[in-house]
Amino acid sequence: QKEVEQDPGPLSVPEGAIVSLNCTYSNSAFQYFMWYRQYSRKGPELLMYTYSSGNKEDGRFTAQVDKSSKYISLFIRDSQPSDSATYLCAMAEISSGSARQLTFGSGTQLTVLP
Amino acid sequence: DTAVSQTPKYLVTQMGNDKSIKCEQNLGHDTMYWYKQDSKKFLKIMFSYNNKELIINETVPNRFSPKSPDKAHLNLHINSLELGDSAVYFCASSDFKRRGYNSPLHFGNGTRLTVT
Numbered sequence: 001q002k003e004v005e006q007d008p009g010p011l012s013v014p015e016g017a018i019v020s021l022n023c024t025y026s027n028s029a030f031q032y033f034m035w036y037r038q039y040s041r042k043g044p045e046l047l048m049y050t051y052s053s054g055n056k057e058d059g060r061f062t063a064q065v066d067k068s069s070k071y072i073s074l075f076i077r078d079s080q081p082s083d084s085a086t087y088l089c090a091m092a093e094i095s096s097g098s099a100r101q102l103t104f105g106s107g108t109q110l111t112v113l114p
Numbered sequence: 115d116t117a118v119s120q121t122p123k124y125l126v127t128q129m130g131n132d133k134s135i136k137c138e139q140n141l142g143h144d145t146m147y148w149y150k151q152d153s154k155k156f157l158k159i160m161f162s163y164n165n166k167e168l169i170i171n172e173t174v175p176n177r178f179s180p181k182s183p184d185k186a187h188l189n190l191h192i193n194s195l196e197l198g199d200s201a202v203y204f205c206a207s208s209d210f211k212r213r214g215y216n217s218p219l220h221f222g223n224g225t226r227l228t229v230t
Binding site for chain 1: 118147154155156157158159162170204206214215218219220221222223224
């Protein structure tokens with residue numbers, strides 16, 4: 001079993017829809033959670049990050065972390081065709097003043113249809 | 115003014131050859147990385163360098179050898195290429211030593227390696 005599981009999709013939604021992207025994880029030591037967006041033929045770019053459980057909002061994007069269920073989500077409101085990309089979740093342990101490197105999910109491919 | 119640049123963008127080569135991929139960052143970051151992304155988009159770290167010192171070396175065949183001539187450069191040399199090495203290789207940088215995860219990874223646009 002992989003440490004981080006992510007539904008690969010593909011996921012197609014109409015413009016304006018609310019999109020929910022999800023990851024589950026097995027390592028309870030993960031404390032740092034991120035979402036990266038990767039456009040075709042480009043490198044991933046950071047969208048959002050959070051240390052804690054609960055919600056964090058940034059414009060049309062909301063990141064949600066539920067540590068008790070080992071489940072994180074990214075919600076996109078009023079989705080736009082420009083949101084079409086692959087979305088990767090990433091996580092890390094932070095312990096003893098040092099940190100291991102990120103563990104990535106395999107990405108969900110999203111297409112927003114105009 | 116590209117932040118993390120890697121060359122070449124595409125690399126097609128035959129099995130058994132040796133090839134190099136170059137990476138440069140102009141962000142003044144203290145840490146650089148090589149990641150491998152397979153055909154299923156799974157992104158896995160290979161190496162991490164901090165100020166020219168190797169700090170992470172995941173389970174990677176020793177045919178892969180990183181080299182960091184200075185803080186701004188991290189090159190990847192691959193010997194005796196195999197079919198299974200075909201993937202997209204991403205260079206990245208961050209200010210991890212100074213800022214931890216508050217400094218996100220900045221990725222290059224990848225080198226698409228095809229071994230025939």
